[in-house]
């Protein structure tokens with residue numbers, strides 16, 4: 001297996017209702033991770049990109065959060081409709097999607 005050029009981590013953390021930190025699950029991360037996997041299959045870019053669900057990244061209240069390495073770019077408040085832009089512009093086009101990036105004071 002070739003080493004991927006980009007590795008996407010989609011937070012999949014779920015906390016109980018009423019938890020003070022909230023969670024990306026409460027904000028719809030399952031739909032986002034499903035869309036990443038769907039578009040990953042469509043693009044067949046297995047030699048370039050890896051998509052993984054992960055635990056808490058930190059800024060839970062601003063989720064769903066998606067982290068891309070090697071750049072360490074954090075996208076916050078990601079929706080299903082944002083996934084194509086992240087794939088085409090950043091993962092395959094090498095240009096982070098500025099409008100979706102977490103604010104500098106958050107990450």
Ligand code: FES
Pocket residue numbers: 011012013014022023024025055056057058059060061063065
């Ligand atoms: S629960 Fe997703 S960043 Fe904390």
